[in-house]
Each structure stands twice: as C-alpha cells, then as structure tokens.
Amino acid sequence: MDQTTPVPPNCLAGIKVLDLTQFEAGTTCTEALAWMGADVVKIENPDGGEAGRRGVADPYYFMIYNANKRSVTVDLKSERGLALVKEMAKKADVFTENFGPGTIEKLGLGYDVISALNPRIIYAQVKGFGEGSPYEKGLCFDPIAQAVGGAMSITGERDRPPQKPGPTIGDTGTGMLLAFSILAALYQRNTTGKGRQLQAAMQDSVMHYSRGMFIRQAQTKKAAQRQPGSGNNIPSGIFPCKPGGPNDYVYMLTSRANPQHWPRLLKLIGREDLIGDPRYDTPAARLEREAEVNEMVSEWTRQRSKEEATALISGAGVPAGAVFDSMELTNEESFWKRGILQTMHHGDWQMPMTTWPVRFDGAPAPLKPAPLLGEHTTEALGEWLGLSPEDVAKLHKDGVV
Amino acid sequence: MDQTTPVPPNCLAGIKVLDLTQFEAGTTCTEALAWMGADVVKIENPDGGEAGRRGVADPYYFMIYNANKRSVTVDLKSERGLALVKEMAKKADVFTENFGPGTIEKLGLGYDVISALNPRIIYAQVKGFGEGSPYEKGLCFDPIAQAVGGAMSITGERDRPPQKPGPTIGDTGTGMLLAFSILAALYQRNTTGKGRQLQAAMQDSVMHYSRGMFIRQAQTKKAAQRQPGSGNNIPSGIFPCKPGGPNDYVYMLTSRANPQHWPRLLKLIGREDLIGDPRYDTPAARLEREAEVNEMVSEWTRQRSKEEATALISGAGVPAGAVFDSMELTNEESFWKRGILQTMHHGDWQMPMTTWPVRFDGAPAPLKPAPLLGEHTTEALGEWLGLSPEDVAKLHKDGVV
Numbered sequence: 149m150d151q152t153t154p155v156p157p158n159c160l161a162g163i164k165v166l167d168l169t170q171f172e173a174g175t176t177c178t179e180a181l182a183w184m185g186a187d188v189v190k191i192e193n194p195d196g197g198e199a200g201r202r203g204v205a206d207p208y209y210f211m212i213y214n215a216n217k218r219s220v221t222v223d224l225k226s227e228r229g230l231a232l233v234k235e236m237a238k239k240a241d242v243f244t245e246n247f248g249p250g251t252i253e254k255l256g257l258g259y260d261v262i263s264a265l266n267p268r269i270i271y272a273q274v275k276g277f278g279e280g281s282p283y284e285k286g287l288c289f290d291p292i293a294q295a296v297g298g299a300m301s302i303t304g305e306r307d308r309p310p311q312k313p314g315p316t317i318g319d320t321g322t323g324m325l326l327a328f329s330i331l332a333a334l335y336q337r338n339t340t341g342k343g344r345q346l347q348a349a350m351q352d353s354v355m356h357y358s359r360g361m362f363i364r365q366a367q368t369k370k371a372a373q374r375q376p377g378s379g380n381n382i383p384s385g386i387f388p389c390k391p392g393g394p395n396d397y398v399y400m401l402t403s404r405a406n407p408q409h410w411p412r413l414l415k416l417i418g419r420e421d422l423i424g425d426p427r428y429d430t431p432a433a434r435l436e437r438e439a440e441v442n443e444m445v446s447e448w449t450r451q452r453s454k455e456e457a458t459a460l461i462s463g464a465g466v467p468a469g470a471v472f473d474s475m476e477l478t479n480e481e482s483f484w485k486r487g488i489l490q491t492m493h494h495g496d497w498q499m500p501m502t503t504w505p506v507r508f509d510g511a512p513a514p515l516k517p518a519p520l521l522g523e524h525t526t527e528a529l530g531e532w533l534g535l536s537p538e539d540v541a542k543l544h545k546d547g548v549v
Numbered sequence: 550m551d552q553t554t555p556v557p558p559n560c561l562a563g564i565k566v567l568d569l570t571q572f573e574a575g576t577t578c579t580e581a582l583a584w585m586g587a588d589v590v591k592i593e594n595p596d597g598g599e600a601g602r603r604g605v606a607d608p609y610y611f612m613i614y615n616a617n618k619r620s621v622t623v624d625l626k627s628e629r630g631l632a633l634v635k636e637m638a639k640k641a642d643v644f645t646e647n648f649g650p651g652t653i654e655k656l657g658l659g660y661d662v663i664s665a666l667n668p669r670i671i672y673a674q675v676k677g678f679g680e681g682s683p684y685e686k687g688l689c690f691d692p693i694a695q696a697v698g699g700a701m702s703i704t705g706e707r708d709r710p711p712q713k714p715g716p717t718i719g720d721t722g723t724g725m726l727l728a729f730s731i732l733a734a735l736y737q738r739n740t741t742g743k744g745r746q747l748q749a750a751m752q753d754s755v756m757h758y759s760r761g762m763f764i765r766q767a768q769t770k771k772a773a774q775r776q777p778g779s780g781n782n783i784p785s786g787i788f789p790c791k792p793g794g795p796n797d798y799v800y801m802l803t804s805r806a807n808p809q810h811w812p813r814l815l816k817l818i819g820r821e822d823l824i825g826d827p828r829y830d831t832p833a834a835r836l837e838r839e840a841e842v843n844e845m846v847s848e849w850t851r852q853r854s855k856e857e858a859t860a861l862i863s864g865a866g867v868p869a870g871a872v873f874d875s876m877e878l879t880n881e882e883s884f885w886k887r888g889i890l891q892t893m894h895h896g897d898w899q900m901p902m903t904t905w906p907v908r909f910d911g912a913p914a915p916l917k918p919a920p921l922l923g924e925h926t927t928e929a930l931g932e933w934l935g936l937s938p939e940d941v942a943k944l945h946k947d948g949v950v
Binding site: 161184202287294296315327376386397404478482506 | 901
C-alpha cells in the first residue's frame with residue numbers, strides 16, 4: 149500500500165472557538181473541532197499556561213490533547229485582560245470551558261455575561277456532575293467519573309475488585325459528546341441565528357458509554373456484573389499465548405448466535421472428536437463446563453503467539469483479535485502509512501500520536517503541533533481583534549498578555 | 550429540586566438519515582443524530598429486522614440503541630426493494646451503514662452508486678479495521694476492537710491479565726466519533742453543496758479513547774502498563790468499604806500536583822502523627838511504601854460505607870468517588886429528576902435508559918421509543934417518497950416491504 153497523504157477535512161473553516169479548557173475533558177472537545185478545521189484559540193494564563201502544561205516534567209500530556217490549536221496568553225485576573233477576552237467572545241462562534249463549579253462565573257465570564265455580549269455564541273461547558281446532582285459542587289477527574297458513572301463496576305475479573313478502564317471515558321469520552329452537541333447547535337444556528345447553552349456532565353457521559361449495563365440489569369433484575377468474556381458465550385474472552393508476556397493474549401468470541409463457531413474452533417484445535425458431543429454442544433452445556441472448556445482452548449493458544457493464534461482462529465471463521473499494547477501499535481507500519489499515527493512535534497519534543505480516526509474521502513487529517521505557550525498571541529489578537537503587533541507588545545509589557 | 554422537563558434540542562430538524570446500521574457501533578451513531586432531531590429511518594429486513602433484534606429473547610439491546618428512530622421494512626434482495634431504497638437515497642442527507650467488509654457494495658448500495666444518485670449525501674461507514682490495515686477484511690465486534698486497539702492492554706490489575714473495559718468503546722465510542730464527523734460534513738455542505746465519504750474504523754477509534762497510553766509510552770520508552778490507580782500518585786485507586794459487596798469501593802486520588810491532599814487525608818483518618826513524617830511525606834517516599842500506605846488507608850475505609858467514605862474524603866478536600874453499580878444509579882432519584890434516566894417503552898416492554906447526556910439550555914432531550922419492526926413503513930414512505938397507503942399496501946402484498 150502507498151502512503152496516504154493527509155488532507156485537511158476543512159469542514160469548520162471560518163469557525164472561531166474561544167477555548168478556556170484545561171486538562172483533558174475540555175481540551176479533547178476543542179481538539180476535535182480543531183481537527184475539523186475550526187480556528188481554536190486557547191486562552192492561557194501567561195504564568196505557566198493551562199493546568200495541563202503545569203506541574204509535569206514533560207509536555208506529552210499537553211501535546212496529545214491540544215493538536216492543531218493556537219495559544220494566546222491573557223491574564224484573566226487583570227481588568228484589561230478580561231475586557232480583551234470579552235472582545236474575543238463577541239467575535240467567537242463557540243465558547244468552551246471546564247473549570248471547577250462556579251469558577252467561570254467568578255472570573256466574570258459566565259453564560260449570562262457572554263450570551264449578552266454575543267447572542268449567537270454556542271456556550272459549552274463540561275462539569276463533573278450535572279446541575280441538580282447531589283454532587284454538583286464536587287470536583288471530578290477521569291477516574292472519579294468512571295467510578296461514579298458505573299464504568300468500574302462492569303470492568304475487571306469476576307470475583308475480584310472493580311477496575312478502572314484504561315481508556316479515558318470520563319475525559320475524552322465526555323469531550324466527544326460535547327463536541328458533537330456543539331456542531332448540532334452550530335448547524336441549527338444557520339437557521340435560527342441563535343446560540344445555545346450546552347452542559348455535559350462527566351458522570352452522565354460515562355453512563356452513556358456504559359449503558360450496556362442497563363441491558364443486563366433489565367434481563368436479570370440485578371445490578372450488571374463484571375463480564376470479562378462475552379456474557380454467556382463460552383468460550384469467549386482472553387486466552388494466554390506464548391511467550392507469556394503481560395499482553396500475550398488473544399481475545400476470541402464463539403457466539404451463541406452462530407452455532408458454527410464452536411465446531412470450527414474444535415476442528416482448529418484438533419478436537420474434532422468432540423464435535424456433536426452433547427457434553428459441549430450447546431451454549432448451556434459449555435457454560436456448565438466453563439473452566440474445562442477454557443482450559444481446552446488455552447492449552448492450544450499457549451503454544452502459539454497471539455499473532456499466530458489470531459490469524460488461525462479468524463482464518464477458521466471465529467472472531468478473534470490479539471491484545472496489542474501501545475508499543476506494538478506504534479511499531480505497526482500500516483498505521484503510519486494510513487496516517488492514523490503521525491509524529492507530533494512541539495518545540496524540541498516529539499512523540500507518536502493518533503490522529504482523528506474518521507477519514508474524509510479516504511484521507512486522514514494532517515497533524516499540526518500543539519502550540520507553545522503564547523505562540524499565537526500577536527497573530528491571533530491581530531486576526532480576531534485587529535490589534536497591531538505594537539498594540540500587543542504594549543499589552544505584553546503591561547502584563548496583560 | 551423540581552423535575553426538569555425534557556425539551557427536544559431540535560437542532561437537526563429536517564435532516565433525513567437513511568439508516569442501514571445494525572448492532573451497536575452504527576446504531577449509536579444514528580441514535581445520536583436522532584437525539585438531535587434528525588429524521589432517522591432504519592431500513593430493516595422484513596424477515597426479523599436488523600441483526601440486533603434477532604437471536605435474542607428480549608428487545609432490551611435493540612431498545613437502548615435505537616431510541617427516537619423510525620423503522621421501515623424493505624427487502625434489499627428484491628429488485629423493487631433496492632430501487633425503493635435508492636429513491637430514498639436521493640432524498641436523504643445522510644446514509645449510514647456498518648455491515649461487514651464488502652457487503653454494502655454487494656447489495657448494490659456502495660459509495661459510487663449512492664453518491665452518483667445524490668452528490669449532496671454524506672455517506673458514512675463504520676468498519677472494524679481501516680482500509681490498508683492488514684486486517685481490513687476481518688470481522689470486528691466491540692471486544693475485538695478493544696483488544697486490537699490497545700484498550701485491554703491498559704485495563705486490569707498489575708501483574709494480572711489484561712481486561713476488557715466494560716464500557717463499549719469499540720461500539721458506542723466509534724459511533725460517537727462518526728456522528729461528530731457527519732455533523733462536520735453537514736455543516737460544510739451548507740457552503741459547498743457537496744457530500745463527503747466518511748469511514749471510521751473501530752480499531753482506530755479505540756486507540757483514540759486510549760491515546761493516554763502514548764503519553765506513558767513517551768515518558769518511559771516502554772509499552773504503557775496497566776495502572777489501576779492514578780500513576781505514581783500514592784495513595785490512589787480503589788479502596789474497600791463495608792459491607793464488602795462486589796462494588797463496595799471508593800476511588801480516591803491524592804495528587805502529586807497537590808501536596809495538601811496527603812496531610813488532609815492523614816488528618817481525616819486520625820493519623821495526624823504522620824504529617825510531616827519523612828517516611829511518607831513525599832510522593833516518592835509513599836511510592837516506596839505503597840503497600841503499607843494503601844493498607845493504612847484501607848483500614849479506615851473498610852469501616853465505612855462507600856457513600857460515607859466518599860462524603861468524608863471529598864469533604865476533607867481530597868478527590869473521591871464511590872464505585873456505583875447500575876442498580877445504585879437507577880435508584881438515585883436525581884437522575885430521574887434531571888431527565889438523565891428516563892423510561893423506554895417499546896410495545897409491552899419497558900426499561901430505564903440513559904438519555905443524551907448533554908443538556909441544551911438546561912433541559913434534557915425527551916425519549917421516544919425505539920420503533921417496532923416496520924412501524925413506520927407506510928408513514929415514512931409516504932413522507933419521503935409521496936407513496937400512498939395503497940401503494941405501500943401493494944408493495945407489502947408483493948413482499949417488497
């Protein structure tokens with residue numbers, strides 16, 4: 149395969165986003181808008197920038213969640229800085245923030261203020277808990293949202309403690325739902341000419357990604373349990389492979405809905421003698437002999453690498469996939485050729501990172517660096533507000549930007 | 550708090566979605582569009598409907614992923630049925646599908662066909678693996694996407710096997726990214742008048758939600774490991790509470806970035822004597838005594854319920870959240886008052902389900918039932934194509950719809 153050349157999707161060209169987000173839940177929302185071509189301008193504290201830049205030895209965290217944006221420093225605690233951001237709000241299509249409860253209002257940039265300045269603006273917020281929740285004043289971080297949103301209760305081994313899902317459902321998960329909602333509101337504005345106020349709560353968002361638990365609860369009338377495999381489909385789940393490293397496993401799934409999976413698997417592992425054997429032939433029978441069935445399959449998988457096992461099992465017509473770790477994915481050449489992995493450069497730093505996973509007309513989006521602190525202060529204040537470089541230099545000298 | 554009255558966001562009023570999706574990855578995408586007010590018409594096989602309705606004893610799975618849509622039955626294998634769907638494609642703004650690789654082309658509804666009929670259409674597909682991936686011909690299901698996309702490798706206990714995250718990142722996660730991309734393309738169409746072809750791969754989408762692993766990899770130059778707690782922040786993670794049920798845990802996080810967390814926690818658990826003690830005073834020192842520190846905290850949490858522990862720990866200024874299960878969330882009255890949980894009715898069935906988690910102008914969206922099979926065949930074919938009830942009755946008699 150040839151290298152796929154990245155092409156900007158350019159869908160949101162001309163859309164201005166005034167971005168006061170920090171850490172991950174808010175920054176991933178505006179990063180998604182930036183992938184689509186919006187002009188996302190991060191407003192950052194001149195003293196160290198947004199919280200995600202600070203208190204860490206390296207910029208990797210900041211880099212991965214702030215691709216394709218511009219950075220403008222403004223001291224929001226200064227009167228002139230605040231006035232400047234209000235002028236920007238008059239020009240913006242979207243305003244976003246994810247400070248702790250009450251903070252944006254204390255800064256003087258609450259919904260009432262901003263929507264009065266610009267009735268066309270989409271004002272979008274991430275909070276940990278929704279208004280009206282008993283926890284609405286509480287701080288939230290990704291793992292806390294995953295605890296209180298039900299995700300942990302359905303993750304982990306049976307008969308062992310709940311676990312935190314590694315993917316950041318509370319942060320990136322929430323960011324994606326808010327980004328979608330912002331575009332819906334922007335689309336509507338073409339007809340109505342009016343802005344809207346949007347609020348996403350991290351707890352509610354985690355429940356959205358976890359709502360399969362309500363299916364199992366409706367079926368059993370009990371709280372959904374942890375199901376490491378695929379429900380009552382036996383065998384399903386992860387099986388150990390050689391050489392036995394921490395991620396040397398293959399996931400496979402013999403589905404109750406497809407009675408061919410089990411005999412296909414038996415044939416593959418050299419146990420044709422058991423095809424049709426009533427001790428194993430129905431999903432219910434295998435469920436009763438779960439440990440025995442799993443061991444039978446494991447005996448075969450342990451003798452193969454996960455790549456080999458995956459190829460053989462899928463080749464036999466049974467769904468399977470290897471458990472890949474971050475390094476294996478990084479070393480998989482096809483992600484680079486397809487433009488799904490690209491190199492993020494940021495000053496002297498660099499790292500591989502995933503690009504927007506949806507292709508437009510076959511092409512991935514090109515990656516632009518996450519901005520250095522204040523990198524675009526002069527440029528963006530010029531473009532948005534018509535300030536001259538001299539104006540900006542004066543503001544800088546006065547400690548406003 | 551008063552009950553919050555649901556109000557339709559109505560952002561996509563007038564947008565027609567021709568929906569050929571099945572199971573979860575595709576159906577959640579079009580469900581999101583339906584929450585925003587698009588007219589989503591599911592095209593279903595008259596013989597049992599889409600795959601998510603079949604082979605299961607109850608309709609809960611179908612109900613939760615198909616809210617607010619309409620259902621039209623069409624036999625795509627019949628010439629007249631296929632022609633009917635092509636007529637609908639001429640009227641549609643969005644076309645969506647997530648069949649296995651090659652299926653939609655075999656049906657005669659590939660991108661080339663549909664875009665020639667309607668150059669303004671947004672043609673959106675979910676595939677398991679991207680074009681150009683070594684696995685591009687492979688079938689995919691949520692847990693397989695979570696295995697091959699890296700999510701399992703970063704989920705689970707240290708020194709134990711990888712685990713499948715309970716939230717369906719591979720399915721709903723992919724659906725959300727595609728839904729966002731569809732709206733970006735629709736927005737762009739207002740200017741260009743042209744449609745676009747969108748493809749989301751489940752593997753790539755899982756990597757997007759898991760991309761925090763590339764941060765840890767960049768820092769350590771090794772594959773990201775499973776981190777049940779919050780990195781090197783000790784104590785962090787889940788701690789056992791009484792009465793010791795499967796989800797009686799509290800998640801807490803003492804952050805390296807906030808040196809006040811640890812002394813606050815010591816004070817709370819009655820160990821002020823250790824404040825300032827160099828054996829525990831720095832994150833590095835606590836990391837060396839991790840097991841001892843965790844046990845000290847667990848001894849305190851074990852004597853309290855998770856609700857009590859959460860209230861006390863957050864009250865002391867340390868981030869914390871209880872591990873809630875699906876039943877506890879269902880029984881939490883504020884979700885019902887806030888309209889985040891609503892009751893889905895579907896024929897004689899009903900169940901609690903989560904509604905769209907982003908509020909528009911303070912209101913949640915109202916829930917309409919997932920359609921019964923073919924419930925809207927007459928109505929929707931009338932509205933989209935101007936067919937009379939008699940026309941539709943004739944098509945039905947001929948086995949076309």
